[in-house]
Amino acid sequence: xxxxxxxxxxxxxxxxxxxxxxxxxxxxxxxxxxxxxxxxxxxxxxxxxxxxxxxxxxxxxxxxxxxxxxxxxxxxxxxxxxxxxxxxxxxxxxxxxxxxxxxxxxxxxxxxxxxxxxxxxxxxxxxxxxxxxxxxxxxxxxxxxxxxxxxxxxxxxxxxxxxxxxxxxxxxxxxxxxxxxxxxxxxxxxxxxxxxxxxxxxxxxxxxxxxxxxxxxxxxxxxxxxxxxxxxxxxxxxxxxxxxx
Amino acid sequence: xxxxxxxxxxxxxxxxxxxxxxxxxxxxxxxxxxxxxxxxxxxxxxxxxxxxxxxxxxxxxxxxxxxxxxxxxxxxxxxxxxxxxxxxxxxxxxxxxxxxxxxxxxxxxxxxxxxxxxxxxxxxxxxxxxxxxxx
Numbered sequence: 001x002x003x004x005x006x007x008x009x010x011x012x013x014x015x016x017x018x019x020x021x022x023x024x025x026x027x028x029x030x031x032x033x034x035x036x037x038x039x040x041x042x043x044x045x046x047x048x049x050x051x052x053x054x055x056x057x058x059x060x061x062x063x064x065x066x067x068x069x070x071x072x073x074x075x076x077x078x079x080x081x082x083x084x085x086x087x088x089x090x091x092x093x094x095x096x097x098x099x100x101x102x103x104x105x106x107x108x109x110x111x112x113x114x115x116x117x118x119x120x121x122x123x124x125x126x127x128x129x130x131x132x133x134x135x136x137x138x139x140x141x142x143x144x145x146x147x148x149x150x151x152x153x154x155x156x157x158x159x160x161x162x163x164x165x166x167x168x169x170x171x172x173x174x175x176x177x178x179x180x181x182x183x184x185x186x187x188x189x190x191x192x193x194x195x196x197x198x199x200x201x202x203x204x205x206x207x208x209x210x211x212x213x214x215x216x217x218x219x220x221x222x223x224x225x226x227x228x229x230x231x232x233x234x235x236x237x238x239x240x241x242x243x244x245x
Numbered sequence: 246x247x248x249x250x251x252x253x254x255x256x257x258x259x260x261x262x263x264x265x266x267x268x269x270x271x272x273x274x275x276x277x278x279x280x281x282x283x284x285x286x287x288x289x290x291x292x293x294x295x296x297x298x299x300x301x302x303x304x305x306x307x308x309x310x311x312x313x314x315x316x317x318x319x320x321x322x323x324x325x326x327x328x329x330x331x332x333x334x335x336x337x338x339x340x341x342x343x344x345x346x347x348x349x350x351x352x353x354x355x356x357x358x359x360x361x362x363x364x365x366x367x368x369x370x371x372x373x374x375x376x377x378x379x380x
């Protein structure tokens with residue numbers, strides 16, 4: 001793929017926490033797909049050999065001094081990309097659920113239709129892995145709740161497979177939710193009047209390890225995210241300016 | 246004086262003593278002791294002053310002195326807790342920013358070290374005998 005035509009400088013961002021069993025294969029598959037794009041793995045204070053595995057597979061590794069949580073790790077990557085002048089970033093999970101072959105689709109949409117963020121949705125077309133019933137219900141519920149806030153239907157609001165441009169990078173490098181960030185991130189973009197959309201992608205079951213959200217935690221997750229969304233709607237706007245196109 | 250008021254006065258005095266002790270030993274920074282100290286002094290003052298306690302009782306619509314003290318202690322506790330939740334949140338934000346900065350700086354140091362090693366390797370003269378010229 002000629003990513004240069006779509007994005008002047010692209011960085012692949014992979015947040016990872018104790019994913020030594022899967023991160024290397026994810027890095028390799030991304031590098032096979034996009035050999036020229038730097039792959040940055042943010043090691044979120046892993047206690048296993050995630051960093052070494054990623055490095056051996058050819059990724060740059062930025063190690064955080066202690067565990068910050070998914071949002072903190074992703075924001076580190078966004079801040080890094082913004083400070084180093086990258087034009088866009090594609091974020092994918094380190095558990096192998098996201099298919100690097102879908103990255104060009106995300107980037108195409110990002111550049112051709114002037115969106116600031118494009119996320120990959122597993123629910124727009126029912127192909128590939130479809131997650132557990134509880135998670136699908138959660139996704140559907142959030143999609144319903146977010147509709148009046150975002151003004152449009154987002155089929156897969158919990159998707160962590162996303163491409164962002166420099167304007168979104170600027171916003172996220174300053175304000176990004178710490179826990180379960182995907183849904184709140186949409187509200188953050190909406191508040192800043194940035195444009196986002198979804199494209200259909202194929203997802204796989206995770207290669208190894210367990211999800212950070214168990215059945216019991218799902219309840220905490222839902223309450224936490226709802227509060228986060230509410231807080232974002234009511235948030236006091238600190239003064240900083242986004243460069244207009 | 247009722248037993249409940251005496252108990253509250255003793256508790257407030259002990260709290261004040263403990264806060265002062267902690268500040269002296271630098272277990273609590275002065276700025277973080279202020280809210281607790283203020284709450285404890287206020288509680289003690291109300292325990293000792295009948296008129297102040299009655300005035301507060303009229304304000305919140307309670308006539309029983311121990312109940313007034315309980316309600317007031319609860320309110321003060323909640324406000325102090327809220328203040329510290331705000332402080333902890335702010336500290337967490339700073340902590341995250343610092344951790345991110347440390348991670349980025351470490352990456353930068355590693356990159357510079359690699360670059361330096363590569364440069365040294367490139368400028369190092371070839372070892373004696375290398376090149377196979379033969380004696």
